[in-house]
Amino acid sequence: MSAPETTAAAKPAPTRAFGRFELRRLLGKSVRSMSWLAFDPRAQQEVMLTMPRTQPADEAALQVWKGETERASRLNHPNLAHVVEIGVHEHWPYVSVDRQLGETLGERLEAQRNLAPGDAVDWTIQLLEGLAFAHQAGLAHGDIQPHQVIVSDQGVVRVMGLAACGVTYAAEPGGRSTPVDANGLQAGRAAAQRDVLTAGLLLHLMLSGQPALDEPDTARVVDRLPPVGRDIIRLPWTTPQPVAEGLRAIANRATDRQERQRYHNARTLLTALNGWREAAANDSGGPLALLLDRLHTVGHLPASPGVGARVARLAMAEGQRTDEMAAQVLQDMALSFELLRHVNSAQVQGTQASGGAPVLTLRRAIALVGLKGLRQAASALRAWPGPLNETNAAALERLMDRVRLAGHAAQLLRPPGYDPEVVYLVTILQNLGRLLVQYHFPDEAEQIRELMQTLPPPAPGEPELAGMTEEAASFAVLGVDTEQLGAAVARHWGLNDEVLHMVRRLPAGRPVRGADSDGDVLRLTGSLANEVVDLVTTLPPTKVGAALAAVAQRHARVLEVTARDIGEALQAARNAMKGGTGPAVASTRGLAPEPVAAPAAPSEFARTMAARNAH
Known part of the structure; x- marks a missing residue:
């Protein structure tokens, strides 16, 4: 009896076919799309197929789908997956990308449940870079899901399935089909904002280790949020790894229940995450580094209208009392800061202020720098309003x-x-x-x-929107x-x-x-x-x-x-x-x-x- 059992055990499992492709495993699905791991016998390599969950209504709609995906395939960006093939089998359109690009985000999170917040931020930044590039070209993805994001072994993130699954098609008179509201800028902005919202849901997933609302399909989650639904999403306090307060604020804003509070385009969320990442990595990085650069070019603040010139004239009067001059300087915030900066610098502290005690009065500052220093400080300020x-x-x-x-x-x-x-x-x-x-x-x-800002209640009897x-x-x-x-x-x-x-x-x-x-x-x-x-x-x-x-x-x-x-x-x-x-x-x-x-x-x-x- 052992021989038949061995034969039965050795018998390969039945293979599902999609055209010439051998479907090996479902990588993920949502109400809008699905992704398969498949083998392409013609190329002798594994590929990942993305296709919509609903077939185009007719041949005209199919041609619109092909036109949009072909336009998307021509975009060249390091965070957009290169398209190997765009095809159709039995009226089912598909997009193929090389499996060697990496695993899907869903696969990676299955294997690496305790993801470091820094990696989550880095991957989200790359995802947003690709989306921002696509949005600038007038294209939205439409269904950002864990199975639509690829992560390589080196941590390079790419978006696949751009424009392949998230657009609803409708037939127009004369048999021509186009995306609904294809010519409407408002519809395009809404689609891009949906991409950003779902990217925020992926950030929530990576930081918390669990899908928002315990729903793995981001499209269903979006439909449960205002203005359609009434659910609220907040990053839980118990996460696999501690989440810094600043990063928590960014993640919560990305999925805020108030539409006005959310990030309205990929660049704004990208800017916040980049700022947090650089500031967390280096106290002199991110917005601070940019701010310090600007301090050298446009100064900290511009001189108040008229006050800087008046102080400069007062400084020319040799008999002016220090306390009287200090009272005038105090009215100019920029000049006050400039004097404090100058007298508390390492050079001045080492040479003029014995004991290294900080200088916190303008009387003392003026006494240290003298009339010449005061004139130099006043003349160094940019006139109001600077570059504003x-x-x-x-x-x-x-x-x-x-x-x-x-x-x-x-x-x-x-x-x-x-x-x-x-x-x-x-x-x-x-x-x-x-x-x-x-x-x-x-x-x-x-x-x-x-x-x-606090907004009025959305409806009578409801609380204000804090x-x-x-x-x-x-x-x-x-x-x-x-x-x-x-x-x-x-x-x-x-x-x-x-x-x-x-x-x-x-x-x-x-x-x-x-x-x-x-x-x-x-x-x-x-x-x-x-x-x-x-x-x-x-x-x-x-x-x-x-x-x-x-x-x-x-x-x-x-x-x-x-x-x-x-x-x-x-x-x-x-x-x-x-x-x-x-x-x-x-x-x-x-x-x-x-x-x-x-x-x-x-x-x-x-x-x-x-x-x-x-x-």
Whole structure:
């Protein structure tokens, strides 16, 4: 009996055929497409076949399919799989690519379940590079799935099946079939946005180790998200490997339940991931490296209109008192930063400032550099508004006014005994990242603001659509937090760890435990003023009072402030701003003035990052 059993065991399994191809294994399928591992006896090699799940309706529709896939096959990009053959068998169209290009993403994840986040980001970046190139050529994939992405042994990612499975065809009068809305730009944009959304779902899969909503078909997942469905996708806190906060923000934005929050094209998601990857790999990489490059070409900020020239004239007067000159310089944010940068540089610290203590007053800075140094600093600044157009210059001016208001308020809220100039400078330095992003990356700054906005309820009885926090929005756009950028530039200027601690804002809403040093008091005072100004400039007037009361309660024990103190300080700061006077120096605390009611609320970056990563 052993012989027959051996014969039966040796009998090969039946082979499924598709034309001349031997179908060896289904690599994956979705509602729109399927991919097969097959053997091509004519070429004597394994290939991967991609075909739509639904046959074209008629011969005319088939010709449209062939035209689109042939156009896609002519695209030449390292992250688009080279097409070996486009063919049809029994009215089933297919696209063939060489198996030697690698395994599908689905196969790779089966074998490598514990994928490093860095690899997930690198593979997603390559996927997006290919998609961005295709989208620019007017083509969308239509069904980004794990079985439509190839990963080589060397980690090279390629997209296969471009335009082969994701387009619905309809017959027109006269027998001619074309893609639905083929001439509609809106349909093309929607298809490209769907590609980006499904790429985000693949990033979610690689980071979490599980498909979103436990559904392996990304097309079905998309249909369960708003505006069609009501499901919500967030990266779980328990992942095979820890996911950095910035990367988590990017992944969550890519699949956000609010359409307006998602990435609307491949380049924006690509920019965020590139920024995060470079910043994670090197503290001087990514957006920071680009920012430091721009600091050398266009400076940190432009001189305020008219103030720089006035300070330069004052510096010509030999008899001018240092404190009077400092008061004038303090009105020009760019010149203030330039002097702090200069006197805290390693060279000046080593030669002029004994003991290496940081310089945090402009009086001391002017005394160190002298009149000649002040004139040189003023003349080195670019005139307002630098390279900005009118719209972006207006946005920067609004932000600078907001920062000045916080500086004024901080001086008035400071505890007794603290230098008002130091308080003012610490407060505006806490906004250094915001200011630099607004000046150097204005388009990205606008994206960040849009992501932070709260929208009205989509329907009666439903809650408002909350925006992102500034930190999450910054991560989602730049791949790095704006505060990190500001701290890195401050470190680049030569400010030491003690100062860097002071210029890091306490996160809004975090409990205030105590102050162990003068540096802690300065940090908390600046954070309080900045948080208050953020509230009164972003919240509707009806919510300001309660918000200020909550802030005062958190800071009451350490800074001994009340909601009334805050309201009075804000009003006095606004009056100082309207009067065009310099920063206030006399604290209002303890003076018991008349009560005042709380005031009411009154992408070059992407292109450069892409060029940097192309080399």
